[in-house]
Amino acid sequence: MKTEGRNAVLELLKTDKTVDKLLIEKNPQGSLNKVFAEARAKGIRVQFVDKRVLDKESVTGKHQGCIAFATDYKYSSLDEIIAAKGEKGGFVILCDCIEDVHNLGAIIRVAEVVGADGVIIQSTNSASVTEAVIRISAGAANHVKVAKVNSINRAVDELKKKGYWLYALEADGTDIYSADLTGNVALVIGGEDSGVKKLTREKCDFVVALPVCGKVNSLNASVALGVAAYEVLRKRL
Numbered sequence: 045m046k047t048e049g050r051n052a053v054l055e056l057l058k059t060d061k062t063v064d065k066l067l068i069e070k071n072p073q074g075s076l077n078k079v080f081a082e083a084r085a086k087g088i089r090v091q092f093v094d095k096r097v098l099d100k101e102s103v104t105g106k107h108q109g110c111i112a113f114a115t116d117y118k119y120s121s122l123d124e125i126i127a128a129k130g131e132k133g134g135f136v137i138l139c140d141c142i143e144d145v146h147n148l149g150a151i152i153r154v155a156e157v158v159g160a161d162g163v164i165i166q167s168t169n170s171a172s173v174t175e176a177v178i179r180i181s182a183g184a185a186n187h188v189k190v191a192k193v194n195s196i197n198r199a200v201d202e203l204k205k206k207g208y209w210l211y212a213l214e215a216d217g218t219d220i221y222s223a224d225l226t227g228n229v230a231l232v233i234g235g236e237d238s239g240v241k242k243l244t245r246e247k248c249d250f251v252v253a254l255p256v257c258g259k260v261n262s263l264n265a266s267v268a269l270g271v272a273a274y275e276v277l278r279k280r281l
Contacts, residue, residue, distance in 0.1 A: 055183020120189035125162030149180025150266035162189035217251035
């Protein structure tokens with residue numbers, strides 16, 4: 045798997061994942077020198093190459109002068125995410141058919157920043173963790189547990205058995221600021237066009253919404269998730 049971009053590569057180097065080699069543009073400047081220093085400190089093989097070599101290897105077209113070649117992304121299990129819950133309870137984010145890699149990358153980045161135990165995605169009708177997602181997450185995908193499940197609804201059922209309260213984030217829900225959001229919490233965010241699927245919504249304990257004041261009555265999925273996730277964090281502080 046290729047990881048591209050300075051921030052994403054730096055975050056990868058902080059993990060225990062095996063990095064086979066690192067390509068860096070010749071005559072590195074600025075933060076590229078930091079990338080090189082981190083790689084050298086870990087004994088990773090570094091090759092200095094022309095920009096055209098990086099352009100040819102790049103998947104995203106936004107390599108920023110460095111590309112790391114690492115072992116393929118390793119997904120976690122749902123049980124591993126549940127086991128990671130802290131003293132104030134578990135906090136899980138479920139993506140119900142998030143197909144856009146930009147949204148998935150941003151959601152994983154939010155999950156890492158707010159201290160969520162993990163993100164759950166579906167194996168079908170959903171974006172997977174790719175080089176682009178890792179880059180968009182600014183490397184957060186290297187630190188956040190991501191589980192890929194066959195059915196989001198079965199994951200919802202399993203979380204409920206484990207004592208989680210399920211909150212679907214939808215425009216017609218009740219005000220999220222009046223919700224409890226303590227204990228074991230699982231936020232469900234729906235796809236860009238369809239939102240949370242009907243059956244998934246019915247399985248959830250609550251449907252919550254963000255208040256809006258403008259003429260546009262909805263937010264981008266990752267932006268909405270970010271606001272909601274920070275409300276969960278605020279309730280735990």
